[in-house]
Amino acid sequence: MAEFRIAIIGAGPAGYFAAQALQSAEIDGKKFAIDMIEKLPTPWGLVRSGVAPDHPKIKSVSKVFEKIATQEGFRLVGNVELGRDISLKELEEMYDAVIIATGSTVGRKLGIPGEELANSISAADFVPWYNAHPEYKNLEVDFSDQVAVVIGAGNVAIDVARMLALNPKELDLTDTAQYALDKLHNSAIREVHLFGRRGPEHAAFTSPELRELPKLEYTDVFIDKGEISAAQQRAGSAGEIPKDIKANLEAMAAIATADKKGVDRKLSLHFLSTPLEIKGEGRVEEIIFSINEVKD
Ligand SMILES: Cc1cc2nc3c(=O)[nH]c(=O)nc-3n(C[C@H](O)[C@H](O)[C@H](O)COP(=O)(O)OP(=O)(O)OC[C@H]3O[C@@H](n4cnc5c(N)ncnc54)[C@H](O)[C@@H]3O)c2cc1C
Secondary structure, eight states: OOEEEEEEEOOSHHHHHHHHHHHTOOBTTBEEEEEEEOSSSSOOHHHHHTSOTTOHHHHTTHHHHHHHHTSTTEEEEOSOOBTTTBOHHHHHHHOSEEEEOOOOOOOOOOOOTTTTSBTOOOHHHHHHHHTTOGGGTTOOOOOOSSEEEEEOSSHHHHHHHHHHHSOGGGGTTSSOOHHHHHHHHTOOOOEEEEEOSSOGGGOOOOHHHHHTGGGOSSEEEEEOHHHHHHHHHHHHHTSSOOHHHHHHHHHHHHHHHSOOOOOSEEEEEEOSEEEEEEEOSSBOOEEEEEEOOOOO
């Protein structure tokens, strides 16, 4: 049967789900033959190099990708980078259509003095480092101090904070890169402080990620109860609290009131704090924050 020939660039979720859509489509009796072109030797994009290694259930979406990859007419070509090994023009000459699904891997800068100091690391570099992404394996990471600060109030910040705060033996049976695991086992970090710029009611976390924090076996998690009550009042004063915000605030209140285990590993969530400057002699030693206020 005649086929359209399609190149999909990038073997992440977007690439695989585009392939899946094409596999179930047909135009004028013609089906689609797909070549997926990936710059790395391994597929799955951020499902491999982004999703935290202690969340294997989320990574299990790779089973869907494997099913797509074993359909007739699908080929994965690894170690080929668009722009380095092959140009878009060349691909356009070879295929009926080219789908670009190369994701977004660049971290956002804070734009504050001291951001360039050693050991001030973007999650866009740190996460692929612990996930064994070949381009990040030589990242300089220093865990010799007791305190780590994570800036951000979304699920990536929670992932990073949890990875730093949990007992690394909880990662021994996961896909964490061996070099990262070795470093984490020797880490002196015992206090992780996560800071969000706005209030708890504005945080971009999702509640399942928050709800798992008090269940950490070797880490106590802290949030100021007063800060959550104030956020609940503020959010409620504008009418009915949207479901996702309500669930987040309930999960945070549960963290605030949960019994603590009295262990030495601690993770604290703080809000209404904007980083102004990172200070240190050649490497991070201190961070200056301004304290914010929510106004109507
Ligand atoms: C730290 C972190 C944790 C996350 N956790 C979750 C989670 O728990 N649950 C969830 O649902 N989502 C999570 N996400 C989001 C999810 O991983 C992304 O939304 C999703 O992977 C985006 O898919 P994508 O295919 O667009 O891009 P990507 O996954 O980035 O895939 C793009 C692919 O293109 C390849 N590529 C790039 N440039 C080229 C090129 N020039 N030539 C050839 N190939 C190229 C890359 O190597 C990569 O394999 C997380 C993201 C991060 C960063």
